[in-house]
Amino acid sequence: MPVEKVLVVGGGITGSVLCLALAQRGAEAELVELSPQWFGVGHGITLQGNALKALRSVGVLERVLARAVPFDIMRLRRADGELITELPTPHTGGxxxxxxxxxxxxxxxxxxxxxxxAHGVRVRLGLSVERLDQSSDHVDVTFTDGSTGRYDLVVGADGINSRMRAHLGIGTRPHPVGMSIFRVVADRPAEMDCAEVYYGGPRYKAGYSPISPDQCYAYLLDENLDASLVGPRAPLGLLRERGTGYGGTWGKILASLPDDTTVDYRWIEAILVDEAWHRGRTVVIGDAAHACPPLIAQGAAMCAEDAVLLAELVTGDEPVEQALEHFMARRLPRVRMVLENSLQLAAWEIAPGTPGADPAGIMSRTLNSLTVAA
Structure with a gap:
């Protein structure tokens, strides 16, 4: 029997896309989000074609593309800005x-x-799950505010630091990759028409992407600095210091940042739950089950694909447990490939000059393999 009432825990990309996909199929979705305010972090995001395909399937692509900047190539440059090569990017969404x-x-x-x-999903902010009590045909949930509810399926879409993993008895935890990232949103230079990446400088690499008609997202990949710096308000002076040595448009962006620029600094972490993501009528998906370094820009795509496929399977004719097994069988090989290749890229960034290193090749092979539907 298809599920009729689903609790979605976490209101990010994964949980939001899942609620929309469920509503489209006639299921009642209820969303709880721990944050008392529901909004996205302000820095940029790269959406590959398969992410755009998922957004189209739930009806939001047109609005997203009204502000976003589409492009079909990326450029690789040396630290001084000299062009190395221009690469076409595979159309993973068709x-x-x-x-x-x-x-x-x-x-x-x-x-x-x-x-x-707009789809009538009940959204409750500022709370999460306190306890799950499963039976063969439903899950009883006690929330952190003391309220309760009964659902056919509970989905943990609460990110890389998921609390739902523990509720399911999954002990896998994220681990540092060995590199960190500075992120800023800046004015978009007139010449910027696609993503570009700078290699060979004093840090692992620098890059940027246009994200709106007048804004861009710029980043710097570095070694892991003091953990006390992690957060949304890292010192701009530190980014300027660490970014010294990069020229071209990246250097222009760095020099133009006003003193009140918000700098987000994070250690990059990864996780792959290599056992079943589900227990009975509960399951974790998206970054709660798998999260990769952003080196192939597939994080949002993998999460959105999870959500669309899960909604399709659990609203079909299979019993819930069988649908979850089929979901896992289809998703695990794909996300494992993306994660392993992203980790390989990170290892090559950390140890430049590694014999046999082929960053452009592994990125191209990964994206080409994703042109096959999820």
């Missing part, structure tokens, strides 16, 4: 969609939030 789009994460999340409300 030939009719852009291969890539740069977007402001807030624009994407606002589009998803508005669509979730």
């Amino acid at each position: 030939p009719e969609l852009p291969s890539t789009a740069g977007a402001l994460r807030t624009d994407l999340q606002n589009a998803l939030c508005d669509a979730v409300y």
Whole structure:
């Protein structure tokens, strides 16, 4: 029997897309989000074609692309800005969609939030799950505010630091990859028309992507600095210091940042739950089950694909447990390939000059393999 009432825990990309996909199929979705305010983090995001395909399937792509910047190539440059090569990017969402789009994460999340409300999904903010009690045909949930509910299925879409994993008895935890990232949103230079990456400088690499008609997202991949720096308000002076040595448009962006620029700094972590993601009528998906370094820009795509496929399977004719097994069988090989290749890229960044290193090759092979439907 298809599920009729689903609790979705976590209101990010994964949870929002899942609520929309369930509502489209006639299921009642209820969303709880731990944050008392529901919005996206303000830095940029790269959406590959397969992410755009998932957004199209839940009806928000047109709004996202109204502000985003689509492009079909990326450029590799040396640290001084000299062009190394220009690479076409595979159309992982099909030939009719852009291969890539740069977007402001807030624009994407606002589009998803508005669509979730428009579909009549019940959204409750500022709470999460305190306890799960499963039976053969339902899950009873006690929330952190003391309220309760009964559902046919409970989905943990609460990110890389998921609390739902523990509720399911999954002990896998994220681990540092060995590199960190500085992120800023800046004015978009007139010459910027696609994503570009700078190699060979004093850090692992630098890059940027256009994300709106007048804004861009710029980043610097570095070694792991003091953990006390991690957060949304890292010192701009530190980014300027660490970014010294990069020229071209990246250097221009860095020099132009006003003193009140918000700098987000994070250690990059990864996780893959290599056992079943489900227990009875509960399951974790998206970054709660798998999260990779952002080196192939497939994080959002893997999460959105999870959500669309899960909604399709659990609203079909199979029993819930069988649908979850089929979901796992289809998703695990795909996300494992993306994660392992992303980790390989990170290892090559950390140890430049590794014999046999082929970053462009592994990125191309990964994206080409993703042109096959999820």
